Amino acid sequence: MTYCMSDLHGEKDLFGKMLEKIQFSSLDHLYILGDVIDRGPHGVELLEQIMASDNITMLLGNHEQMCLSTLGLHQEIGARELWRQNGGMSTYRTLLYRRTPRDRHQILRFLAGLPDHLDITVNGQKFHLVHGCPGSDRETRIWGRVDENTVSPYPDTLCIVGHTPTVFLSGSVDVPFSIWHGKDVLDIDCGCGHRNEPLRRLACLRLEDMTEFYVGSAENGPS
Numbered sequence: 001m002t003y004c005m006s007d008l009h010g011e012k013d014l015f016g017k018m019l020e021k022i023q024f025s026s027l028d029h030l031y032i033l034g035d036v037i038d039r040g041p042h043g044v045e046l047l048e049q050i051m052a053s054d055n056i057t058m059l060l061g062n063h064e065q066m067c068l069s070t071l072g073l074h075q076e077i078g079a080r081e082l083w084r085q086n087g088g089m090s091t092y093r094t095l096l097y098r099r100t101p102r103d104r105h106q107i108l109r110f111l112a113g114l115p116d117h118l119d120i121t122v123n124g125q126k127f128h129l130v131h132g133c134p135g136s137d138r139e140t141r142i143w144g145r146v147d148e149n150t151v152s153p154y155p156d157t158l159c160i161v162g163h164t165p166t167v168f169l170s171g172s173v174d175v176p177f178s179i180w181h182g183k184d185v186l187d188i189d190c191g192c193g194h195r196n197e198p199l200r201r202l203a204c205l206r207l208e209d210m211t212e213f214y215v216g217s218a219e220n221g222p223s
Contacts, residue, residue, distance in 0.1 A: 002031070004160050004207065009193020010040025013042075017202075032059065035131065036050065038091050040193050044099065059118060067095075069083070072111070122208060127158050130161055134150075134159045134185075143163075151184060160185075163189055167199075178201075
């Protein structure tokens with residue numbers, strides 16, 4: 001089976017629960033649409049788990065880009081402060097002080113090689129996977145946000161995105177966060193990493209039949 005998740009944001013416990021829930025095996029493949037790191041405490045551990053897995057494919061998110069802009073080969077002025085403001089200091093400290101230079105280099109090299117979008121076909125259905133928003137330029141694909149009027153720019157293709165917590169699209173603030181369905185666009189960022197938000201969840205989508213799975217502090221929604 002083929003699965004999609006996004007925006008783990010260091011919540012390794014929820015990721016583990018989700019893998020158990022979907023009974024993820026070596027026969028399956030998982031696509032993660034970026035933002036594995038930051039906010040939660042275990043982003044680097046999650047990266048290492050993904051790097052060691054032959055059947056997990058990760059896309060670049062804006063948080064990985066902030067990490068690269070701060071610690072990578074092409075460091076940018078002001079990048080560390082932007083990263084700090086967006087919850088990056090746990091990742092920063094782990095990479096600098098709790099990993100060897102060799103391990104840190106391997107992780108940064110892995111991040112630098114991540115694609116910012118992928119096109120796949122499952123059971124005849126075409127999917128465009130991207131962290132931020134489908135678009136013709138890298139900035140949009142990493143940093144852009146979908147809104148209620150966003151439509152798939154690709155014929156006969158479902159776009160699956162993360163980055164924007166679905167509560168901002170649904171407006172449903174008093175129920176557990178759920179996958180948002182637009183016009184051939186699905187947002188699967190259900191607030192993982194926002195640890196002060198009791199209704200946040202980690203969502204997973206199975207592409208063969210579009211079944212939705214959820215784990216989190218609010219377990220009384222769709223499952």
